Amino acid sequence: MPSISARSQAAPASPIRRLYPLAVEAKRKGKKVYHLNIGQPDIPTPEAFMRGIREAKIAVLDYAPSPGIPEALEAARAYYAELGFPLSSENILITIGGSEAITFALTVTCDPGDQVLVPEPFYPNYLGYARLTNVEILPLTTFREEGFHLPPRQEIEARLTRGTKAILFSNPANPTGVVYTERELDMLVDLALKYDLFLIADEVYREFVYEGRHKSLLSYPEAADRVILVDSISKRLSACGARIGMLISRNREVMAAAYKCATIRLSAPTFEQLGFVAFMRDPQRHAVVAQMIEEYRIRREVFCEELRRIPGVTFRKPEGAFYVMFGLPVQDSEDFIRWMLTEYPGQETVMFAPGAGFYATPGRGHDEVRGAYVLNVEDLRRACAILADGLALYTAALARR
Amino acid sequence: MPSISARSQAAPASPIRRLYPLAVEAKRKGKKVYHLNIGQPDIPTPEAFMRGIREAKIAVLDYAPSPGIPEALEAARAYYAELGFPLSSENILITIGGSEAITFALTVTCDPGDQVLVPEPFYPNYLGYARLTNVEILPLTTFREEGFHLPPRQEIEARLTRGTKAILFSNPANPTGVVYTERELDMLVDLALKYDLFLIADEVYREFVYEGRHKSLLSYPEAADRVILVDSISKRLSACGARIGMLISRNREVMAAAYKCATIRLSAPTFEQLGFVAFMRDPQRHAVVAQMIEEYRIRREVFCEELRRIPGVTFRKPEGAFYVMFGLPVQDSEDFIRWMLTEYPGQETVMFAPGAGFYATPGRGHDEVRGAYVLNVEDLRRACAILADGLALYTAALARR
Numbered sequence: 001m002p003s004i005s006a007r008s009q010a011a012p013a014s015p016i017r018r019l020y021p022l023a024v025e026a027k028r029k030g031k032k033v034y035h036l037n038i039g040q041p042d043i044p045t046p047e048a049f050m051r052g053i054r055e056a057k058i059a060v061l062d063y064a065p066s067p068g069i070p071e072a073l074e075a076a077r078a079y080y081a082e083l084g085f086p087l088s089s090e091n092i093l094i095t096i097g098g099s100e101a102i103t104f105a106l107t108v109t110c111d112p113g114d115q116v117l118v119p120e121p122f123y124p125n126y127l128g129y130a131r132l133t134n135v136e137i138l139p140l141t142t143f144r145e146e147g148f149h150l151p152p153r154q155e156i157e158a159r160l161t162r163g164t165k166a167i168l169f170s171n172p173a174n175p176t177g178v179v180y181t182e183r184e185l186d187m188l189v190d191l192a193l194k195y196d197l198f199l200i201a202d203e204v205y206r207e208f209v210y211e212g213r214h215k216s217l218l219s220y221p222e223a224a225d226r227v228i229l230v231d232s233i234s235k236r237l238s239a240c241g242a243r244i245g246m247l248i249s250r251n252r253e254v255m256a257a258a259y260k261c262a263t264i265r266l267s268a269p270t271f272e273q274l275g276f277v278a279f280m281r282d283p284q285r286h287a288v289v290a291q292m293i294e295e296y297r298i299r300r301e302v303f304c305e306e307l308r309r310i311p312g313v314t315f316r317k318p319e320g321a322f323y324v325m326f327g328l329p330v331q332d333s334e335d336f337i338r339w340m341l342t343e344y345p346g347q348e349t350v351m352f353a354p355g356a357g358f359y360a361t362p363g364r365g366h367d368e369v370r371g372a373y374v375l376n377v378e379d380l381r382r383a384c385a386i387l388a389d390g391l392a393l394y395t396a397a398l399a400r401r
Numbered sequence: 402m403p404s405i406s407a408r409s410q411a412a413p414a415s416p417i418r419r420l421y422p423l424a425v426e427a428k429r430k431g432k433k434v435y436h437l438n439i440g441q442p443d444i445p446t447p448e449a450f451m452r453g454i455r456e457a458k459i460a461v462l463d464y465a466p467s468p469g470i471p472e473a474l475e476a477a478r479a480y481y482a483e484l485g486f487p488l489s490s491e492n493i494l495i496t497i498g499g500s501e502a503i504t505f506a507l508t509v510t511c512d513p514g515d516q517v518l519v520p521e522p523f524y525p526n527y528l529g530y531a532r533l534t535n536v537e538i539l540p541l542t543t544f545r546e547e548g549f550h551l552p553p554r555q556e557i558e559a560r561l562t563r564g565t566k567a568i569l570f571s572n573p574a575n576p577t578g579v580v581y582t583e584r585e586l587d588m589l590v591d592l593a594l595k596y597d598l599f600l601i602a603d604e605v606y607r608e609f610v611y612e613g614r615h616k617s618l619l620s621y622p623e624a625a626d627r628v629i630l631v632d633s634i635s636k637r638l639s640a641c642g643a644r645i646g647m648l649i650s651r652n653r654e655v656m657a658a659a660y661k662c663a664t665i666r667l668s669a670p671t672f673e674q675l676g677f678v679a680f681m682r683d684p685q686r687h688a689v690v691a692q693m694i695e696e697y698r699i700r701r702e703v704f705c706e707e708l709r710r711i712p713g714v715t716f717r718k719p720e721g722a723f724y725v726m727f728g729l730p731v732q733d734s735e736d737f738i739r740w741m742l743t744e745y746p747g748q749e750t751v752m753f754a755p756g757a758g759f760y761a762t763p764g765r766g767h768d769e770v771r772g773a774y775v776l777n778v779e780d781l782r783r784a785c786a787i788l789a790d791g792l793a794l795y796t797a798a799l800a801r802r
Contacts, residue, residue, distance in 0.1 A: 001627075001654075002510070002566065002567075002597045004510065004654050004655060005508065005510060005512045005566075006512050007512055008508055008658035008659075008661060008662065009658065011662070011665065013661055013664075014664065040463050042461060043461065044461055045460070045462040050462075053457075054454075056454075058446070058642075060639060061446040061451075061639070061641065061643055062442075063641045063642050096670075097667060099665070099666045103666075107406065107408065107409055108406055110406055111407050114406070125665050128665030134512075165403065165406075196403045198403050225402050226403065238461060238462070239462045240462065240463050240464045241459075241462040241668060241670070241671040253402075253405050257405050257409035257410065258409075260409065260414055261533060263415065263529070264500070264533060265497075265504070266526075266641075266644075268644070269644045269672070270643075271670070271672045272670055
């Protein structure tokens with residue numbers, strides 16, 4: 001039998017996927033599982049988006065233009081213009097989710113063997129996109145005690161190599177919730193200029209900021225030809241299944257190359273582009289987003305407050321997104337989550353994402369988990385109570401092992 | 402400024418995209434352009450598909466399961482079962498168009514620098530997928546005079562190298578319309594077994610067969626672990642913009658690797674999966690497809706009949722798909738098409754896809770074009786009359802140059 005490729009063997013199988021069957025089994029036995037493990041909002045997708053799909057007038061569902069249908073490009077342009085960033089539609093590609101935008105960005109900036117510096121912990125699929133495109137991730141470790149903010153400039157410079165082509169980061173960040181300060185972003189821009197690097201900025205959580213102010217990398221005219229922005233409607237429209245994202249750059253060469261990537265895969269799905277267009281034409285859309293962000297603001301307060309009461313749980317309150325990456329008084333958080341799904345005695349249990357899956361550096365994150373506050377306040381409180389109880393029982397059970 | 406990657410520079414910009422602005426300009430000047438250049442059917446998308454989208458009941462548009470929603474996997478399973486191929490849903494992945502299925506197949510079977518043998522002329526995006534995944538295409542030239550059927554076994558064997566991991570082909574084929582005989586397929590299977598190769602079979606035109614019989618590579622149990630099938634609803638449902646395709650294999654290792662590729666890009670678009678499910682539940686669906694195929698059968702007759710009357714046009718009537726790759730009495734078919742769009746004096750003109758874009762071997766195809774019979778019979782006759790007139794005028798104009 002012919003063997004499969006090394007790159008597909010090297011692609012990560014997420015640890016969370018090892019745990020999922022246990023959650024399914026727990027539910028089969030009648031247990032309720034509070035899923036704080038996944039970045040899937042529970043907020044209803046806006047009606048305007050759904051209406052745009054339902055009311056689409058299409059006789060022949062033909063290929064959409066590869067860079068996006070003109071109305072969707074115009075909707076994206078209008079969105080950035082409102083944020084204060086005047087772009088032309090030539091600076092924008094509609095992609096199949098933020099996922100495709102990241103794959104395009106890595107493909108366009110790197111050849112096989114090239115490296116991308118990524119602050120860790122990071123969104124685990126970054127490693128997947130990188131492995132499948134034969135790009136190497138250079139992790140830049142950040143720490144819970146520092147709220148996962150960036151290390152000093154010299155430490156970043158020390159990590160860079162000749163083969164480093166870009167710095168990839170999310171801001172606000174998944175899984176840490178960190179929102180980088182203006183000083184941190186100034187430093188990244190400075191490094192990109194000094195070392196001739198691209199900056200791939202994943203800003204899909206742009207609106208999810210509760211403290212301080214989010215600064216987009218589009219704010220740096222001096223880095224206009226270095227910045228590749230990755231964006232998506234998944235989170236801000238609670239439409240993860242739409243698969244509508246964007247790649248933005250003011251670098252013409254980058255856009256020409258990304259445009260080729262887009263033509264080769266033909267088009268992004270038409271109906272969901274029309275949903276996005278309809279949402280952007282809804283006069284209520286700002287209120288819809290503001291109300292959603294307010295809900296997350298409240299959830300964050302409750303979640304952090306409840307976590308803080310649990311003995312041994314450590315974290316710094318994050319500024320944005322809808323995640324908290326927190327420390328647990330255990331040695332192996334994946335083992336703890338497995339125990340919660342299989343041995344915890346209650347009729348309800350809780351699931352988090354094990355921390356190690358967010359690090360590329362071996363040995364890191366084993367005492368951490370990521371919690372996503374994507375449930376209502378009452379469920380969040382209940383989930384934290386279960387976590388507290390579970391930790392006490394697990395620790396006692398370990399002592400008896 | 403940092404430079405973009407070599408692979409994105411090497412990715413092909415389709416010659417047809419150089420010609421498009423000329424077609425747009427011609428239309429701006431009031432000319433009618435008959436587009437026989439693109440594989441975009443004009444047949445309305447079935448109502449059942451559209452209803453499945455319109456009537457979807459979704460409150461939160463969350464990520465669909467990465468391998469496909471269970472109902473879509475079941476619909477695909479039922480489709481293959483009807484064809485006589487019993488598969489389990491573990492053998493099927495719903496992909497974002499056939500495009501993604503091919504990218505997954507190349508990623509799973511090849512590492513950078515590995516080679517894939519492809520009969521040429523071939524679908525130009527194959528070169529795009531290959532360049533972006535750093536796979537090398539070894540073209541295996543086939544000839545118009547032989548109806549683009551495969552060369553003898555020894556010629557194929559002579560092309561294989563140590564780095565050849567797979568043979569990729571479409572059947573029925575784009576752009577040639579060839580449908581491989583059982584003997585040709587037997588030979589490919591035999592070669593795959595002897596040389597330990599994967600067979601990546603793009604069968605998206607499976608239903609579009611007008612002469613002889615299409616044999617799927619799923620018919621070969623002895624090659625079950627070599628075959629990766631690429632499929633799509635784009636053509637048979639006239640739903641190119643749906644971006645719903647499939648990757649099928651009975652090789653567990655391949656499916657596990659492809660599954661990882663799928664989880665990394667999260668999910669295929671939900672609404673279009675539901676459209677596919679609704680179509681597959683429609684009792685009228687066989688009649689809908691049969692009627693469409695009948696329409697193409699008539700168009701093929703008319704198109705071939707009309708082409709045959711044009712002096713200097715040469716081809717063998719193809720057995721399937723909806724293309725004819727034919728020879729023209731010109732030295733540079735791209736120049737001829739450019740002339741038709743810019744200098745042809747009529748109020749109407751016609752556009753074909755230049756032949757060279759379908760070949761990887763330099764110098765091939767310059768006297769050929771691909772015509773797609775995706776227009777109604779009357780328009781096809783008119784387009785051929787314009788072609789005949791244009792050829793006469795172009796030849797005369799060239800003589801004066």
